[in-house]
Amino acid sequence: MIDLRPVINLIARIGFVLGLMMALPAVIDYQARDPNWVRMVQSMLIVTVLSALIATASRSRAGSLTIEQSFLLTSGLWLVLPLIGALPLMLGAPKLSFTDAYFESMSGLTTTGTTAIPKLDDLPPGANMWRAILQWSGGLGIVVVAMVFLPVMKVGGMQFFRSEGFDTLGKVLPRAGQIAAEMTWLYLGITIACAVMFIASGMSFYDALLHALTTCSTGGFSNYDASFGGFIGPAEWVASLFMVLASIPFVRMIQATRGDFVPLWRDTQVRTYLRWIFYSVAVIVAYRMLYIHQTMHPWDTVRETTFNVITIFSGTGFASTNVLEWGHLPFVVLFCVGLIGGCTGSTGCSVKIFRYQVLFEAIRAQIRRMQSPHRLYSLRLSGKRLEHDVVYSVMAFFTMFVLTFGLLIVGLALTGLHPKTALTGAWTAIANIGPVWGPEVSYNGSIASFPTAAKWLMTLGMYLGRLELMSVFVLLLPRFWRG
Amino acid sequence: MIDLRPVINLIARIGFVLGLMMALPAVIDYQARDPNWVRMVQSMLIVTVLSALIATASRSRAGSLTIEQSFLLTSGLWLVLPLIGALPLMLGAPKLSFTDAYFESMSGLTTTGTTAIPKLDDLPPGANMWRAILQWSGGLGIVVVAMVFLPVMKVGGMQFFRSEGFDTLGKVLPRAGQIAAEMTWLYLGITIACAVMFIASGMSFYDALLHALTTCSTGGFSNYDASFGGFIGPAEWVASLFMVLASIPFVRMIQATRGDFVPLWRDTQVRTYLRWIFYSVAVIVAYRMLYIHQTMHPWDTVRETTFNVITIFSGTGFASTNVLEWGHLPFVVLFCVGLIGGCTGSTGCSVKIFRYQVLFEAIRAQIRRMQSPHRLYSLRLSGKRLEHDVVYSVMAFFTMFVLTFGLLIVGLALTGLHPKTALTGAWTAIANIGPVWGPEVSYNGSIASFPTAAKWLMTLGMYLGRLELMSVFVLLLPRFWRG
Ligand SMILES: [K+]
Ligand SMILES: [K+]
Numbered sequence: 003m004i005d006l007r008p009v010i011n012l013i014a015r016i017g018f019v020l021g022l023m024m025a026l027p028a029v030i031d032y033q034a035r036d037p038n039w040v041r042m043v044q045s046m047l048i049v050t051v052l053s054a055l056i057a058t059a060s061r062s063r064a065g066s067l068t069i070e071q072s073f074l075l076t077s078g079l080w081l082v083l084p085l086i087g088a089l090p091l092m093l094g095a096p097k098l099s100f101t102d103a104y105f106e107s108m109s110g111l112t113t114t115g116t117t118a119i120p121k122l123d124d125l126p127p128g129a130n131m132w133r134a135i136l137q138w139s140g141g142l143g144i145v146v147v148a149m150v151f152l153p154v155m156k157v158g159g160m161q162f163f164r165s166e167g168f169d170t171l172g173k174v175l176p177r178a179g180q181i182a183a184e185m186t187w188l189y190l191g192i193t194i195a196c197a198v199m200f201i202a203s204g205m206s207f208y209d210a211l212l213h214a215l216t217t218c219s220t221g222g223f224s225n226y227d228a229s230f231g232g233f234i235g236p237a238e239w240v241a242s243l244f245m246v247l248a249s250i251p252f253v254r255m256i257q258a259t260r261g262d263f264v265p266l267w268r269d270t271q272v273r274t275y276l277r278w279i280f281y282s283v284a285v286i287v288a289y290r291m292l293y294i295h296q297t298m299h300p301w302d303t304v305r306e307t308t309f310n311v312i313t314i315f316s317g318t319g320f321a322s323t324n325v326l327e328w329g330h331l332p333f334v335v336l337f338c339v340g341l342i343g344g345c346t347g348s349t350g351c352s353v354k355i356f357r358y359q360v361l362f363e364a365i366r367a368q369i370r371r372m373q374s375p376h377r378l379y380s381l382r383l384s385g386k387r388l389e390h391d392v393v394y395s396v397m398a399f400f401t402m403f404v405l406t407f408g409l410l411i412v413g414l415a416l417t418g419l420h421p422k423t424a425l426t427g428a429w430t431a432i433a434n435i436g437p438v439w440g441p442e443v444s445y446n447g448s449i450a451s452f453p454t455a456a457k458w459l460m461t462l463g464m465y466l467g468r469l470e471l472m473s474v475f476v477l478l479l480p481r482f483w484r485g
Numbered sequence: 486m487i488d489l490r491p492v493i494n495l496i497a498r499i500g501f502v503l504g505l506m507m508a509l510p511a512v513i514d515y516q517a518r519d520p521n522w523v524r525m526v527q528s529m530l531i532v533t534v535l536s537a538l539i540a541t542a543s544r545s546r547a548g549s550l551t552i553e554q555s556f557l558l559t560s561g562l563w564l565v566l567p568l569i570g571a572l573p574l575m576l577g578a579p580k581l582s583f584t585d586a587y588f589e590s591m592s593g594l595t596t597t598g599t600t601a602i603p604k605l606d607d608l609p610p611g612a613n614m615w616r617a618i619l620q621w622s623g624g625l626g627i628v629v630v631a632m633v634f635l636p637v638m639k640v641g642g643m644q645f646f647r648s649e650g651f652d653t654l655g656k657v658l659p660r661a662g663q664i665a666a667e668m669t670w671l672y673l674g675i676t677i678a679c680a681v682m683f684i685a686s687g688m689s690f691y692d693a694l695l696h697a698l699t700t701c702s703t704g705g706f707s708n709y710d711a712s713f714g715g716f717i718g719p720a721e722w723v724a725s726l727f728m729v730l731a732s733i734p735f736v737r738m739i740q741a742t743r744g745d746f747v748p749l750w751r752d753t754q755v756r757t758y759l760r761w762i763f764y765s766v767a768v769i770v771a772y773r774m775l776y777i778h779q780t781m782h783p784w785d786t787v788r789e790t791t792f793n794v795i796t797i798f799s800g801t802g803f804a805s806t807n808v809l810e811w812g813h814l815p816f817v818v819l820f821c822v823g824l825i826g827g828c829t830g831s832t833g834c835s836v837k838i839f840r841y842q843v844l845f846e847a848i849r850a851q852i853r854r855m856q857s858p859h860r861l862y863s864l865r866l867s868g869k870r871l872e873h874d875v876v877y878s879v880m881a882f883f884t885m886f887v888l889t890f891g892l893l894i895v896g897l898a899l900t901g902l903h904p905k906t907a908l909t910g911a912w913t914a915i916a917n918i919g920p921v922w923g924p925e926v927s928y929n930g931s932i933a934s935f936p937t938a939a940k941w942l943m944t945l946g947m948y949l950g951r952l953e954l955m956s957v958f959v960l961l962l963p964r965f966w967r968g
Binding site for chain 1: 552553556638639640776813814816817818820821824844847848851852853854855856857877878880881883884885887888891894895898899901902903904907955958959961962964965
């Protein structure tokens with residue numbers, strides 16, 4: 003049997019911290035003289051008291067986690083924290099149902115950014131800030147998980163990054179604290195820089211803070227029904243910059259802050275990512291210039307295209323315009339880049355550049371092997387040997403991703419959604435992107451009117467996608483629970 | 486350097502036989518007093534004379550093919566034969582352009598079944614019969630390739646079937662002749678049985694023969710713009726039966742004709758295929774009964790659904806009704822089963838049941854390995870050990886299939902097609918299914934009005950899909966040509 007106490011204890015402690023964060027929206031609502039602040043304080047008290055009690059009750063002396071406990075911790079966190087995040091949205095404005103509140107909270111903590119709220123403009127400022135805080139916390143959480151846990155758990159080929167210096171199995175826990183601290187400082191720094199530049203580009207302090215939280219987590223929540231539509235201009239460039247920063251490996255940025263820019267500069271994953279962003283933007287700009295009547299200045303087309311491509315590629319999911327008006331081809335390109343996603347070890351989601359690099363190497367090797375079956379090929383990526391284990395694991399991940407995506411589309415269609423909605427809903431959920439398109443989607447992109455079953459399926463999809471599928475599926479093995 | 490002579494010689498010989506087959510449509514048109522018979526005879530003369538000359542010029546004493554020559558033979562056949570198939574459609578009715586004629590011929594020889602002809606009802610009977618002959622020949626060709634060449638070439642895990650008794654590398658050629666002969670007899674037998682039962686169900690002799698040729702090759706061409714819409718009733722059951730037979734392993738049927746029914750009965754691939762067909766039909770029938778107002782008798786709903794599910798699942802692509810009227814869910818299910826396809830070693834196309842079975846085993850093993858990294862797992866399928874090589878090769882195939890499918894969608898969108906057309910066009914091409922849906926598709930399902938670039942992209946997609954991608958991609962290696 004697995005000793006659940008250390009897992010429960012850690013989840014309770016992290017829940018306690020998330021509960022404390024409700025102080026900020028409470029203060030904001032209080033200052034705005036919005037009675038919602040009372041509900042925020044109530045939620046904070048409930049969460050902090052409950053989680054303090056559970057943390058005390060589950061204290062243990064375990065200094066490290068077994069592999070089974072690591073799996074339970076990550077899978078458990080993203081099941082329990084959404085409950086905490088949902089509470090203020092049920093007790094206070096917008097008084098969501100449990101389904102909607104859990105969806106919204108999961109969408110926040112997985113940095114997906116699809117909303118279940120029919121109207122955002124009218125929400126108390128604290129409630130909107132709480133949504134942004136959920137995304138920011140989720141983004142931080144996922145970076146730590148991606149750097150500390152996934153490599154040890156060998157999820158989807160992440161063991162390739164073990165030597166990036168993070169761990170050996172027994173030492174996960176102490177190192178985790180240290181890494182989490184370093185990451186938090188970097189993440190905080192980026193967020194503050196982003197907020198300052200948003201203010202400089204003309205946003206109010208509140209809007210700048212809120213959007214900095216959801217930009218640097220590649221989350222994509224906004225406090226406006228028009229999403230980024232009210233900030234057309236320099237703010238789009240600022241957001242583009244920080245969305246890219248948030249979706250490249252955090253390790254590289256930490257090295258850079260220490261003065262060592264070489265690893266960042268030489269990182270093939272980062273280079274490939276930037277190159278592919280450039281190509282996508284170039285193709286869409288060219289298409290728009292040639293085929294779609296443009297009333298705007300070419301430079302504005304470039305800005306608008308860059309922002310909206312990066313927002314999908316990085317999995318952030320803001321919108322500053324209706325991209326459907328760009329024509330068919332841009333839509334197909336955006337759909338595809340959403341299934342690529344950013345780099346590993348960042349807040350970015352989806353399959354990620356690294357895995358495509360491995361897949362291409364694997365396919366090339368496989369084709370070579372067909373011709374000369376007796377030769378041995380060693381696969382390399384950025385000068386490092388790709389162990390067979392990594393390649394196999396990446397291919398299994400990709401297969402699982404495609405099949406889960408397919409099942410999710412079928413499942414959503416089973417609830418009665420239009421095929422277009424089912425397709426983009428599954429896409430946005432499993433790759434944690436944000437936007438959905440289809441006849442059932444309301445004017446502000448909300449999925450409030452979806453059938454309940456569809457909401458739960460999307461919640462499941464976001465959960466599986468964010469935890470890279472395998473770290474959840476492993477819990478389904480009966481043998482797992484025998485320890 | 487690779488010795489191209491034996492390859493050219495074989496292609497010329499097979500081309501000669503295909504040319505001779507033009508005699509049948511010539512006779513049909515002559516009897517129907519349609520002047521098109523002259524064009525058929527002209528085409529036959531051109532093809533047979535030219536290919537006889539080439540075959541004579543390229544005679545060599547090579548008794549077996551190297552692996553490189555095997556790859557060139559399969560890839561070359563499906564490039565050259567479509568030229569031969571296109572000739573009568575350019576010289577005679579319907580006087581297609583080279584693009585359309587090559588598309589139509591490729592669609593025939595790859596057993597895809599999408600048509601580039603705007604109106605089929607008016608075509609001379611010989612021209613329509615020629616289209617059916619192309620599919621029948623293509624189906625026979627692909628069965629031989631799947632049984633003789635793919636296992637040796639280790640394409641997409643097909644080496645799993647090597648022990649089914651077909652080959653060792655040096656012996657490919659003599660065995661190939663023998664296997665081809667056995668297969669041809671079986672295939673002929675099935676086709677005649679199908680034609681007889683079509684006649685019994687009320688079709689004219691001509692219609693029965695033509696549809697038997699395109700049913701038993703899972704091809705899907707019809708001589709009517711309404712496709713199978715004119716044969717509602719018992720003929721749908723007959724077609725359903727023979728489409729299933731055409732998409733299960735031919736080896737099993739040969740064993741059965743020799744009195745040994747056990748291998749067919751015990752084949753897990755066949756069992757899984759039949760089970761999945763049953764589930765798909767059950768889900769769609771239930772959905773239609775519950776959610777879509779049905780004016781027809783429940784039994785008719787079952788018949789119509791069974792026929793249209795099997796036609797997509799097996800990759801045949803007939804239509805006896807507008808399946809879009811069944812509602813959203815059935816469409817999504819049909820789309821998915823098209824990406825599964827029939828069994829290996831048949832005329833069926835797409836990814837195929839066997840590969841999904843391997844993928845599921847691989848994923849299960851991978852998840853287990855995450856939890857207990859030091860244990861060794863041996864994968865098994867139908868009691869036989871799945872070599873690592875096979876698993877890896879299947880995963881590489883699936884990855885390649887998904888990525889090529891994605892690129893094809895983007896490519897088709899680039900030509901200006903609506904996303905729905907791009908999606909279903911890529912789907913129908915790479916999985917060799919037949920139907921396309923979208924605003925650019927004409928009333929009879931023809932892609933005549935597609936942009937030229939889209940037609941060529943779909944031609945490429947059909948070619949790659951039919952040859953299981955890898956056997957073409959291997960030619961792109963510079964090392965391949967160095968021998
Ligand atoms: K997002
Ligand atoms: K077909």
